[in-house]
Every structure is written in C-alpha cells, then in structure tokens.
Amino acid sequence: MRILVVGAGAVGGYFGGRMALGGADVTFLVREARAQELAEHGLVIKSPKGDATLANVKTVLSARIDAPYDLILLSCKAYDLDSAMDAFAPAVGPSTTILPLLNGMRHLDVLRGRFGQASVLGGVCLIAATLDASRAIVQMTNMHTIVFGELDGTQSARVDAIAAALRTGGFDVEAIDAIVQQMWEKWVFLATLAGSTCLFRASVGDILAAPGGQVAMRTLFDECAAVAAEHGHAMREPFAERSRAMLFAQGSPLTASMLRDIENGLRTEGDHVLGDLLARRRANQPAGAPPTLLELAYTHVKAYEARHGR
Known part of the structure; x- marks a missing residue:
C-alpha cells in the first residue's frame, strides 16, 4: 500500500x-x-x-x-x-x-x-x-x-x-x-478543554482551584454534550466518565493546544472547534436565547484573532 x-x-x-x-x-x-x-x-x-x-x-x-x-x-x-x-x-x-x-x-x-x-x-x-x-x-x-x-x-x-x-x-x-459517534465525543471533550483553558487562560487544575471553576467546567461540558445529543450523538457514559476524570482532575496541568497557540501568538482552530459547534447549537435554539459559556469562549478566541490579525 x-x-x-x-x-x-x-x-x-x-x-x-x-x-x-x-x-x-x-x-x-x-x-x-x-x-x-x-x-x-x-x-x-x-x-x-x-x-x-x-x-x-x-x-x-x-x-x-x-x-x-x-x-x-x-x-x-x-x-x-x-x-x-x-x-x-x-x-x-x-x-x-x-x-x-x-x-x-x-x-x-x-x-x-x-x-x-x-x-x-x-x-x-x-x-x-x-x-x-x-x-x-x-x-x-x-x-x-x-x-x-x-x-x-x-x-x-x-x-x-x-x-x-x-x-x-x-x-x-x-x-x-461507530467512528462518527467517536468523532463527536472527541469534539465535545476538545471543545470543553479548549473553551475553558482559553477563556480562563489557565490549566485545568488552576481553573478547578478558582472560585466557581468547577461549576464553569461542568457547565461548559454539559453545553457541548447537549449539542452532540441534539444531533443524535449523545455521549456514551464510558466516554463521559473518562472525560470528566480528565476535566476535573485536581491540580492537573492539562491545557488545550489552542491555548498554547494563543500564548505563542499563532492562528487557532477556534472557528472549527468552538465556532462550528456553536453554530450547530444556534440552529436548534430560539432567537434571543441567553449567551452560554461556549459562546463566551468563542468570542474570547475571536477577539484574540482580531487583535492579532489572525
């Protein structure tokens, strides 16, 4: 081959x-x-x-x-x-x-x-x-x-x-x-990790240690998982359990590569990881729905790109 x-x-x-x-x-x-x-x-x-x-x-x-x-x-x-x-x-x-x-x-x-x-x-x-x-x-x-x-x-x-x-x-x-299901599951995890670590400019452990950090992480994960469920790919519990173990690991130094891109002044995959997921969420939401953490995370990345011409 x-x-x-x-x-x-x-x-x-x-x-x-x-x-x-x-x-x-x-x-x-x-x-x-x-x-x-x-x-x-x-x-x-x-x-x-x-x-x-x-x-x-x-x-x-x-x-x-x-x-x-x-x-x-x-x-x-x-x-x-x-x-x-x-x-x-x-x-x-x-x-x-x-x-x-x-x-x-x-x-x-x-x-x-x-x-x-x-x-x-x-x-x-x-x-x-x-x-x-x-x-x-x-x-x-x-x-x-x-x-x-x-x-x-x-x-x-x-x-x-x-x-x-x-x-x-x-x-x-x-x-x-079941590769499509697995692709959605990875997307949910990655969007949660990228959205949280970019929005707060911090590692998982630092976010969890901050006041309200655990609530914010849980909220963002639930928002991303809800989009997948709306499109027929609800998270399977073994995946959800593994994801929560990584996203709620106290003291974890884990960050998304998207945050490292921001820290290094590089272009990001914000449109593809966060923006596309958000667009799919909006397609199923009534007009005037309140903003979510996913939307704030995407706005944060787009503001960075606008400031740096990326």
Missing part, C-alpha cells in the same frame, strides 16, 4: 514516521523547506515509547506527484484544509482513500464535496506531540492511537487493509463501526 502523509509535522510526522520505520511505503507531502530539513537531518522522534530517527525520508512536492496513492493520511490544522486539498489533489485517483485526523466535523463535508463520499473515512487521533526548536517531533505522553472507520458504520475490506498498514507503526490502531 502506497501511503501519502500530508505534512511532516508533529502528528503526521509521528504516525507516518513510525509506519516508515516499521517498513510501510510512506511518502511525506511537504513544502521545499521541510523537504530540505528532512534530507539533512532525517525525521527525528523523541518519545517515551522510544526515540527514533528515520533517515532517507521519502518526500514529494505537490507539483511532482505523478501517480495516485492508495491512502492519504491527512492531519493538517483545520484552517489549512483548503490549501492541503489543493496540494494532495494530484495524488487522488479512483481507488484512493482519504483518512482525515482533523478536529471537529466540518472537514468531512468539505472533503466529500471535493473528492466524493466514497473516498473519505472518519478518523480521530489521540496523541500529544509538538515540534521542538530543532524541528524534532516530541511526544509528550504515552498515548498514540488512531481510531477510524467507514462513515456509514459498515465493515469493509479497505478498512481491514488500512488497519494492517497502520499497525506497522507499532502505535495503537482501532477500526470501529
């Missing part, structure tokens, strides 16, 4: 690098500067699961794609989706499968609108990783999982084949028939 990983950043570089190290046929679609970095220094992974360096990294520029790939693994930021699609479009053929690992849900409609419904799977990744100053990939926890499946809930031969290819990387892989 020929696999094209779009980008070689923290997420795509980690999963693609692990697969390449395991013997999979992986090529990274990158810009020229990143291609040069990888040619000179290799793809470096620093991880509690074991450090590794992939030498002789296979890369390609968009203009030099000359044949379709079997699988496209897409892990860009949601706001880069349009440019990413333009870049990997030459790699899409009649039998190509696109596996996106983006946050939220809106990207599914965009991808299916351009490449056809049959080309796109649903997926989520569970990993905390970043690029350090030397452009090495740093995995910050032991968690490294890809969960994916057919959007219509069926089992298929292509899902089985893709699962086998992914497992060459040694990370955890789950092929499931």
Whole structure:
C-alpha cells in the first residue's frame, strides 16, 4: 500500500514516521523547506515509547506527484484544509482513500464535496506531540492511537487493509463501526478543554482551584454534550466518565493546544472547534436565547484573532 502523509509535522510526522520505520511505503507531502530539513537531518522522534530517527525520508512536492496513492493520511490544522486539498489533489485517483485526523466535523463535508463520499473515512487521533526548536517531533505522553472507520458504520475490506498498514507503526490502531459517534465525543471533550483553558487562560487544575471553576467546567461540558445529543450523538457514559476524570482532575496541568497557540501568538482552530459547534447549537435554539459559556469562549478566541490579525 502506497501511503501519502500530508505534512511532516508533529502528528503526521509521528504516525507516518513510525509506519516508515516499521517498513510501510510512506511518502511525506511537504513544502521545499521541510523537504530540505528532512534530507539533512532525517525525521527525528523523541518519545517515551522510544526515540527514533528515520533517515532517507521519502518526500514529494505537490507539483511532482505523478501517480495516485492508495491512502492519504491527512492531519493538517483545520484552517489549512483548503490549501492541503489543493496540494494532495494530484495524488487522488479512483481507488484512493482519504483518512482525515482533523478536529471537529466540518472537514468531512468539505472533503466529500471535493473528492466524493466514497473516498473519505472518519478518523480521530489521540496523541500529544509538538515540534521542538530543532524541528524534532516530541511526544509528550504515552498515548498514540488512531481510531477510524467507514462513515456509514459498515465493515469493509479497505478498512481491514488500512488497519494492517497502520499497525506497522507499532502505535495503537482501532477500526470501529461507530467512528462518527467517536468523532463527536472527541469534539465535545476538545471543545470543553479548549473553551475553558482559553477563556480562563489557565490549566485545568488552576481553573478547578478558582472560585466557581468547577461549576464553569461542568457547565461548559454539559453545553457541548447537549449539542452532540441534539444531533443524535449523545455521549456514551464510558466516554463521559473518562472525560470528566480528565476535566476535573485536581491540580492537573492539562491545557488545550489552542491555548498554547494563543500564548505563542499563532492562528487557532477556534472557528472549527468552538465556532462550528456553536453554530450547530444556534440552529436548534430560539432567537434571543441567553449567551452560554461556549459562546463566551468563542468570542474570547475571536477577539484574540482580531487583535492579532489572525
């Protein structure tokens, strides 16, 4: 199976690098500067699961794609989706499968609108990783999982084949028939974490220690979960229990990557993680409904973007 990983950043570089190290046929679609970095220094992974360096990294520029790939693994930021699609479009053929690992849900409609419904799977990744100053990939926890499946809930031969290819990387892989439900659940958790830590500019532990912090966290989680329920994806109790354990862990240093983006003056996924969820909530709310914490969190992020021109 020929696999094209779009980008070689923290997420795509980690999963693609692990697969390449395991013997999979992986090529990274990158810009020229990143291609040069990888040619000179290799793809470096620093991880509690074991450090590794992939030498002789296979890369390609968009203009030099000359044949379709079997699988496209897409892990860009949601706001880069349009440019990413333009870049990997030459790699899409009649039998190509696109596996996106983006946050939220809106990207599914965009991808299916351009490449056809049959080309796109649903997926989520569970990993905390970043690029350090030397452009090495740093995995910050032991968690490294890809969960994916057919959007219509069926089992298929292509899902089985893709699962086998992914497992060459040694990370955890789950092929499931309820991927849309899992995507909604991750969205609820992420929106709660991003909304709270960005709104209060603090970690989970700091929020919980503040007067009213636990009430605010619970309120925001309930608001996000209510949107999912209104769209037919009520939170399953095992997920809700795991989420509450992380969101209400006293002393936890946990923050969302969106807060780190704000602290570093970078662009955020506020429109895709918070704004899209809010839009879906408003669609089912009467005019003049009072503002919610979700709305305040989104306003906070948009005010930051306006001030910094993001």
